[in-house]
Amino acid sequence: MADEEDEPGFDEELDDGTSGVDVGHGRRKRLFSKELRCMMYGFGDDQNPYTESVDILEDLVIEFITEMTHKAMSIGRQGRVQVEDIVFLIRKDPRKFARVKDLLTMNEELKRARKAFDEANYGS
Amino acid sequence: MADPARIKSEGAPERTSSANEEHPKSEETENVSASEKPADEKELASQDQPKQEVKPETAAVEDEEEGPSGQPSSKRLKVEPEKKKEKRHKVDEDEIQKMQVLVSSFSEEQLNRYEMYRRSAFPKAAIKRLIQSITGSSVSQNVVIAMSGIAKVFAGEIVEEALDVCEKWGDTPPLQPKHMREAVRRLKSRDQIPNTKYKNIVFH
Numbered sequence: 359m360a361d362e363e364d365e366p367g368f369d370e371e372l373d374d375g376t377s378g379v380d381v382g383h384g385r386r387k388r389l390f391s392k393e394l395r396c397m398m399y400g401f402g403d404d405q406n407p408y409t410e411s412v413d414i415l416e417d418l419v420i421e422f423i424t425e426m427t428h429k430a431m432s433i434g435r436q437g438r439v440q441v442e443d444i445v446f447l448i449r450k451d452p453r454k455f456a457r458v459k460d461l462l463t464m465n466e467e468l469k470r471a472r473k474a475f476d477e478a479n480y481g482s
Numbered sequence: 483m484a485d486p487a488r489i490k491s492e493g494a495p496e497r498t499s500s501a502n503e504e505h506p507k508s509e510e511t512e513n514v515s516a517s518e519k520p521a522d523e524k525e526l527a528s529q530d531q532p533k534q535e536v537k538p539e540t541a542a543v544e545d546e547e548e549g550p551s552g553q554p555s556s557k558r559l560k561v562e563p564e565k566k567k568e569k570r571h572k573v574d575e576d577e578i579q580k581m582q583v584l585v586s587s588f589s590e591e592q593l594n595r596y597e598m599y600r601r602s603a604f605p606k607a608a609i610k611r612l613i614q615s616i617t618g619s620s621v622s623q624n625v626v627i628a629m630s631g632i633a634k635v636f637a638g639e640i641v642e643e644a645l646d647v648c649e650k651w652g653d654t655p656p657l658q659p660k661h662m663r664e665a666v667r668r669l670k671s672r673d674q675i676p677n678t679k680y681k682n683i684v685f686h
Binding site: 389401402403407415420425428429441451453 | 595599616619629631641644661662666674676
């Protein structure tokens with residue numbers, strides 16, 4: 359289908375030969391089809407979203423992750439992606455910032471709870 | 483994981499406050515108003531409330547950090563976190579109760595949708611593989627957690643914008659690619675979609 363994707367490079371990567379190996383979107387197997395369907399329903403779409411819409415969203419998400427990763431690699435410690443870099447990149451967007459803070463805090467809480475539970479089992 | 487409809491309010495506030503008392507950086511975790519911690523660890527409540535809460539909370543945090551001059555910041559920080567914890571505790575409980583009331587009045591279809599909203603997530607393995615294929619080196623678990631969380635918020639922003647577009651154009655769900663593309667175009671003009679591939683725009 360004549361996708362008028364705003365992302366440049368989409369068509370170029372499709373025309374290039376080695377489609378299986380390159381990092382371009384569109385050619386690789388659909389990674390998140392099932393999860394994205396559930397997500398779209400959760401966010402307000404129909405219970406059965408169109409496959410084309412799910413594909414577009416998957417491409418967008420993969421591009422987003424790719425961009426964030428590249429940006430994170432270029433700041434802080436070069437060539438590595440660290441949580442601090444992600445938090446720094448996200449700082450201007452209140453929703454995403456709050457979400458990341460919540461997730462990391464909850465993760466810490468869970469780790470502590472699990473550790474306490476394990477110690478209770480095997481400790482004195 | 484527990485059913486999102488059965489949200490326990492008793493467990494959450496105590497856990498929140500006790501965990502945050504141990505936790506030194508209490509200021510940053512102001513925004514941890516996640517009311518459904520016991521039910522669904524990784525999912526947050528509806529997006530409206532965290533947004534509303536972030537604004538007053540961040541304003542409060544900023545006030546605290548700039549603060550009136552003269553008082554040493556260390557002393558100031560010791561006194562105010564106590565007040566803020568109480569305020570946050572109340573806000574937490576309020577929000578939890580409101581969420582309970584709300585969720586208990588959901589219809590069956592709304593419950594389904596809410597459950598999907600909370601439980602859907604990107605598979606950590608695939609995200610990890612994707613990031614590692616880009617960096618070429620391994621990444622820590624926290625990075626994967628953060629990235630999948632942000633990606634979900636991002637997907638939500640696009641779907642919400644697309645639903646706005648759909649409604650504005652007089653169409654009905656399910657969303658069509660044209661809605662998605664218009665949503666992307668709008669978000670791009672608001673700089674909510676990162677784009678580091680510079681496009682040479684001649685006629686603007």
